[in-house]
Amino acid sequence: DRQTLVAVLQFLRRSNLRESEEILRREARLLGDDLGAAALSPASAGLLVGSGSDADSGEALLGRGTGAAAVTIGGSVATVATSSPGVAAVAAVPPGKGGACGYCGVGTPGRGGARVPGFPRGAGTRGSVSGAVVVEDQPDVSAVLSAYNQQGDPALYEEYYSGLKHFIECSLDCHRAELSQLFYPLFVHMYLELVYNQHESEAKSFFERFHGDQECYYQDDLRVLSSLTKKEHMKGNETMLDFRTSKFVLRISRDSYQLLKRHLQEKQNNQIWNIVQEHLYIDIFDGMPRSKQQIDAMVGSLAGEAKREANKAKVFFGLLKEPEFDVPLDDEDEEGENEEGKPKKKKPKKDNVGSKSKKQDPNAPPQNRIPLPELKDSDKLDKVMNMKEAARRVRLGPECLPSICFYTFLNAYQGLTAVDITDDSSMIVGGFADSTVRVWSVTPKKLRSVKTAADLSLIDKESDDVLERIMDEKTASELKILYGHSGPVYGTSFSPDRNYLLSCSEDGTVRLWSLQTFTCLVGYKGHNYPVWDTQFSPYGYYFVSGGHDRVARLWATDHYQPLRIFAGHLADVTCTRFHPNSNYIATGSADRTIRLWDVLNGNCVRIFTGHKGPIHSLAFSPNGRFLATGATDGRVLLWDIGHGLMVGELKGHTDTVYALRFSRDGEILASGSMDNTVRLWDAVKAFEDLETDDFTTATGHINLPENSQDLLLGTYMTKSTPVVHLHFTRRNLLLAAGAYSSQ
Amino acid sequence: MEAAKMASPKSAPKDAQVMAQILKDMGITEYEPRVINQMLEFAYRYVTTILEDAKIYSSHAKKSSVDADDVRLAIQCRTDQSFTSPPPRDFLLDIARQKNQTPLPLIKPYSGPRLPPDRYCLTAPNYRLKALQKKVSSTAGRITVPRLSVGAVSSRPSTPTLGTPSAQAVSVSAKVGAPVSLAGQRFTVQIPSSQPAGKSAAPTTPTVQNVLINPSLIGPKNILITTNMVSQGTASDPNPLKRKHEDEDDYDTL
Numbered sequence: 001d002r003q004t005l006v007a008v009l010q011f012l013r014r015s016n017l018r019e020s021e022e023i024l025r026r027e028a029r030l031l032g033d034d035l036g037a038a039a040l041s042p043a044s045a046g047l048l049v050g051s052g053s054d055a056d057s058g059e060a061l062l063g064r065g066t067g068a069a070a071v072t073i074g075g076s077v078a079t080v081a082t083s084s085p086g087v088a089a090v091a092a093v094p095p096g097k098g099g100a101c102g103y104c105g106v107g108t109p110g111r112g113g114a115r116v117p118g119f120p121r122g123a124g125t126r127g128s129v130s131g132a133v134v135v136e137d138q139p140d141v142s143a144v145l146s147a148y149n150q151q152g153d154p155a156l157y158e159e160y161y162s163g164l165k166h167f168i169e170c171s172l173d174c175h176r177a178e179l180s181q182l183f184y185p186l187f188v189h190m191y192l193e194l195v196y197n198q199h200e201s202e203a204k205s206f207f208e209r210f211h212g213d214q215e216c217y218y219q220d221d222l223r224v225l226s227s228l229t230k231k232e233h234m235k236g237n238e239t240m241l242d243f244r245t246s247k248f249v250l251r252i253s254r255d256s257y258q259l260l261k262r263h264l265q266e267k268q269n270n271q272i273w274n275i276v277q278e279h280l281y282i283d284i285f286d287g288m289p290r291s292k293q294q295i296d297a298m299v300g301s302l303a304g305e306a307k308r309e310a311n312k313a314k315v316f317f318g319l320l321k322e323p324e325f326d327v328p329l330d331d332e333d334e335e336g337e338n339e340e341g342k343p344k345k346k347k348p349k350k351d352n353v354g355s356k357s358k359k360q361d362p363n364a365p366p367q368n369r370i371p372l373p374e375l376k377d378s379d380k381l382d383k384v385m386n387m388k389e390a391a392r393r394v395r396l397g398p399e400c401l402p403s404i405c406f407y408t409f410l411n412a413y414q415g416l417t418a419v420d421i422t423d424d425s426s427m428i429v430g431g432f433a434d435s436t437v438r439v440w441s442v443t444p445k446k447l448r449s450v451k452t453a454a455d456l457s458l459i460d461k462e463s464d465d466v467l468e469r470i471m472d473e474k475t476a477s478e479l480k481i482l483y484g485h486s487g488p489v490y491g492t493s494f495s496p497d498r499n500y501l502l503s504c505s506e507d508g509t510v511r512l513w514s515l516q517t518f519t520c521l522v523g524y525k526g527h528n529y530p531v532w533d534t535q536f537s538p539y540g541y542y543f544v545s546g547g548h549d550r551v552a553r554l555w556a557t558d559h560y561q562p563l564r565i566f567a568g569h570l571a572d573v574t575c576t577r578f579h580p581n582s583n584y585i586a587t588g589s590a591d592r593t594i595r596l597w598d599v600l601n602g603n604c605v606r607i608f609t610g611h612k613g614p615i616h617s618l619a620f621s622p623n624g625r626f627l628a629t630g631a632t633d634g635r636v637l638l639w640d641i642g643h644g645l646m647v648g649e650l651k652g653h654t655d656t657v658y659a660l661r662f663s664r665d666g667e668i669l670a671s672g673s674m675d676n677t678v679r680l681w682d683a684v685k686a687f688e689d690l691e692t693d694d695f696t697t698a699t700g701h702i703n704l705p706e707n708s709q710d711l712l713l714g715t716y717m718t719k720s721t722p723v724v725h726l727h728f729t730r731r732n733l734l735l736a737a738g739a740y741s742s743q
Numbered sequence: 744m745e746a747a748k749m750a751s752p753k754s755a756p757k758d759a760q761v762m763a764q765i766l767k768d769m770g771i772t773e774y775e776p777r778v779i780n781q782m783l784e785f786a787y788r789y790v791t792t793i794l795e796d797a798k799i800y801s802s803h804a805k806k807s808s809v810d811a812d813d814v815r816l817a818i819q820c821r822t823d824q825s826f827t828s829p830p831p832r833d834f835l836l837d838i839a840r841q842k843n844q845t846p847l848p849l850i851k852p853y854s855g856p857r858l859p860p861d862r863y864c865l866t867a868p869n870y871r872l873k874a875l876q877k878k879v880s881s882t883a884g885r886i887t888v889p890r891l892s893v894g895a896v897s898s899r900p901s902t903p904t905l906g907t908p909s910a911q912a913v914s915v916s917a918k919v920g921a922p923v924s925l926a927g928q929r930f931t932v933q934i935p936s937s938q939p940a941g942k943s944a945a946p947t948t949p950t951v952q953n954v955l956i957n958p959s960l961i962g963p964k965n966i967l968i969t970t971n972m973v974s975q976g977t978a979s980d981p982n983p984l985k986r987k988h989e990d991e992d993d994y995d996t997l
Binding site: 484 | 768769770822826827828829830831832835836838839840842843845847848849850852853856857858859860863864865866
């Protein structure tokens with residue numbers, strides 16, 4: 001109480017509002033020492049005025065001991081509010097009788113002595129109050145003292161937190177949602193501070209009291225936090241240490257921020273203000289405060305939201321030009337390719353396949369931005385095949401849904417941990433918990449390995465079918481098992497030219513296997529901890545891996561060390577994907593953010609927050625503009641890469657989404673989940689009519705339409721097989737894979 | 744271990760009940776019954792190890808009984824050993840910055856399968872063939888194998904010289920087999936221990952084992968040798984186990 005009173009008087013004096021000061025002092029003497037030890041914040045709650053120097057706002061900051069007084073204060077505030085049109089706050093205060101603000105005898109400015117702000121409230125005597133005089137002459141000293149004192153006064157932490165809680169709860173609706181974002185980071189930081197300073201019992205009671213108030217999506221974090229009770233526990237936990245040292249980003253509108261700042265500074269309990277300044281980064285934007293719904297869509301990550309500057313860099317999301325072919329195509333094929341190759345987007349200039357468009361797509365990276373391997377003859381043949389298949393591709397849409405062919409792995413004993421299918425859908429690989437990698441042939445053509453060197457020297461190298469002759473018929477089989485890892489294999493990836501296979505495992509290595517000899521060629525050691533995912537670049541040669549050490553690495557097959565290290569995530573990197581133009585890498589992490597990295601210089605160009613659980617699947621749309629992500633919270637979020645905004649939310653799955661894939665032309669998004677279903681979503685509709693005007697980009701406000709039901713085109717249930725992988729063939733048949741689990 | 748039936752909560756031993764409660768507190772609701780047994784075993788083993796270490800530290804400090812400091816020290820030492828955690832973030836950011844400054848290397852066109860230098864690949868054979876003709880050495884029981892030059896660590900595909908059986912100089916690469924000793928491969932290389940002079944008289948037990956041999960003996964692939972072995976020194980050679988430490992400075996396990 002005293003603190004607030006003092007603060008009020010300070011403020012009034014500062015703003016030279018003698019009259020209000022007089023009133024205040026008069027009222028203060030009226031009530032006598034009616035001090036209780038109750039939290040002063042109920043009354044002070046929300047009574048801050050948004051605009052600056054209103055005299056009456058000083059009166060609004062009345063801390064009172066008793067509840068009745070709170071009403072009167074409320075009353076006074078109400079009058080204040082009505083009388084000053086510039087006041088932007090406090091409709092929540094109940095009206096009451098005006099003018100009577102009760103104080104307990106504080107307050108003639110003349111009383112000497114520096115006030116010790118950390119003074120415990122229990123001692124509510126007038127004498128002590130008199131000691132607690134305006135410190136406006138020595139604000140810095142008090143601030144310093146308060147920091148020092150409150151560092152060592154853990155009993156007050158609960159008071160501060162509940163004080164803030166009251167303030168926020170009594171604030172105006174429009175501000176309350178935004179200010180509620182403060183609860184979680186403040187709670188965690190205060191708790192960690194208590195633990196770090198070894199006040200165990202206070203930490204425990206603090207936790208008990210307030211952990212139920214947090215949002216439901218933070219429950220997992222809170223559970224981990226509850227097991228951290230001693231300082232020693234914190235040392236080994238890298239994620240918590242990172243959380244402590246990194247700034248939690250909050251995006252608050254200017255009005256709400258002013259409200260908060262005024263409250264915290266004037267309340268003289270600088271501890272919260274210290275924490276705010278030290279651990280929180282408040283990204284202020286001008287505009288309307290956000291609603292709870294908007295905020296809920298965007299928060300959830302371990303580091304708050306993303307600063308707007310983080311998403312401002314230019315991203316070249318266009319596709320690279322396909323090379324012109326000397327191979328003659330029939331006219332029919334060429335036309336088909338141009339039509340089919342055109343993305344379904346509204347913007348007509350996005351014609352990025354081949355011959356028709358001569359001008360460079362401004363959003364596409366220059367061809368030689370990053371070095372890419374040259375196109376070999378076999379690659380060219382492959383591309384021709386691709387185009388021919390594309391011509392016969394089924395055009396999908398809401399009326400024409402793809403057929404789904406499901407490959408069920410039987411007798412895997414819950415050991416199937418990774419699946420991949422080649423682009424032409426000829427081979428399927430499974431990584432297993434018993435550290436084997438098994439390759440099957442999907443087509444009737446069996447898998448053969450190359451002959452031994454001795455035999456190879458005998459064949460006729462000039463014959464036309466030399467590629468067949470080098471294969472050893474004796475080794476033909478449907479299944480090949482590759483041994484080599486010493487831990488469960490968590491990620492697999494075929495190379496685009498089907499010569500190589502990558503697998504990454506819990507033993508910390510990424511292995512390159514040859515699919516011609518079915519032997520291991522290289523083991524890339526760099527992560528010393530489990531590697532959770534790996535993927536080849538769409539052009540081959542480069543690959544990316546991400547693991548428990550919180551970084552993703554870019555490798556090239558002919559370098560034994562990584563070329564790029566992408567560090568920045570606060571927790572494990574669980575999913576890594578290349579952009580179709582191979583210039584960017586998206587990584588999803590257990591800290592619930594997705595980051596987009598530039599391959600050229602390793603910078604993080606986008607940070608996407610909004611998921612409430614670790615991310616397990618990422619998919620780029622074929623035209624490169626959009627990214628779909630799935631996490632353990634069962635939601636699929638859609639992001640516009642160019643603007644750096646969330647543009648869609650697909651709700652429907654009830655369990656982790658492990659597989660996401662866009663159809664070949666981007667019309668349908670398929671998602672597969674642990675809840676044993678595959679769902680098809682209308683991607684065309686989800687991406688049309690996007691609100692990407694300047695306001696949205698500037699403020700990051702998003703208005704997501706609740707259209708998940710409209711976008712859902714179909715749900716297909718398996719009996720009891722979680723879907724681990726999805727793949728659209730070149731003709732838009734959907735293949736899915738999973739291991740049958742008997743429970 | 745007992746059969747994998749979960750004892751009903753009433754009759755489970757106290758330890759198991761505590762462990763079940765811990766699992767529940769950490770939010771794990773679905774687990775096989777044997778998980779509790781495994782966790783209990785781990786807890787027991789861990790505590791035993793710590794206490795044994797603490798006893799050692801305490802006796803080293805000549806204390807009469809084990810106290811909290813000893814236990815704390817034991818925990819600290821074990822943590823650094825077994826429960827390592829990933830590097831801290833500032834360290835990662837630092838090395839990332841260093842690594843990301845170098846431009847991406849240009850790709851040479853038409854260079855066949857793009858693989859790292861052979862010493863970093865797993866393409867070398869991990870067996871050797873015993874030579875057919877018996878070496879007519881005077882001392883029995885010794886396996887003398889042709890000297891194989893290790894040479895530089897570069898990947899020059901030179902055929903190593905097959906020295907005469909009597910050649911004894913041996914070079915053992917310091918980091919023997921490191922590029923190839925990934926978990927999947929199983930070959931044992933015993934680096935001859937440094938027992939220089941004493942061995943000259945002892946003819947027995949060759950300290951030599953499987954090595955990588957130049958495959959020019961075997962097949963068309965020519966891969967460089969990364970290790971070598973030794974034959975027990977003959978009397979003529981005072982230091983049969985001369986080691987040539989290569990400069991292997993381009994190992995980077997990060």
